[in-house]
Amino acid sequence: MPSARPRRSALYMPAGNPRAIGKARGLACDVVILDLEDSVAPDAKPAARDLAIAALAEGGFGRREVVVRVNGLDTPWGEADLSAVGSGPVRPDAVLAPKVSTPEDVAAYAARLPAGVALWIMVETCASLFALDRLASAGG
Numbered sequence: 001m002p003s004a005r006p007r008r009s010a011l012y013m014p015a016g017n018p019r020a021i022g023k024a025r026g027l028a029c030d031v032v033i034l035d036l037e038d039s040v041a042p043d044a045k046p047a048a049r050d051l052a053i054a055a056l057a058e059g060g061f062g063r064r065e066v067v068v069r070v071n072g073l074d075t076p077w078g079e080a081d082l083s084a085v086g087s088g089p090v091r092p093d094a095v096l097a098p099k100v101s102t103p104e105d106v107a108a109y110a111a112r113l114p115a116g117v118a119l120w121i122m123v124e125t126c127a128s129l130f131a132l133d134r135l136a137s138a139g140g
Contacts, residue, residue, distance in 0.1 A: 007031055007065070014039035015068070016048035021055045031065045036081050037072070037098050045077045049084050056090045067120060069096035073108055082112045094118035101127040103138035110138075 070081035
């Protein structure tokens, strides 16, 4: 099991904003999260996904971890997001799954990630609060 790494700051950047992503490369933070979910309008999600993949390929984030927050698997974009971030030659350090409520949700995301890409989950629903122990142990 990998050792825990302290993270003091995580900066969310809309993946559809190349200028913001460029600026993130020079900001003092521990994690840059390229957001494909809430910060991106529905009609802009495919283009934002392409920009996130291009940002991963370009690199330049230094020692910062780069995480991609994907859309939920229950949305029209979730499967394509996971496929895109997991299939290229350059991958994020982690994928951040939104609105996870059950251990089955965790398993569904984990099953779609390639080796070496960590899964982070967001506890955003009332149901997830009652399942914290099971959610934490579902990730393996």
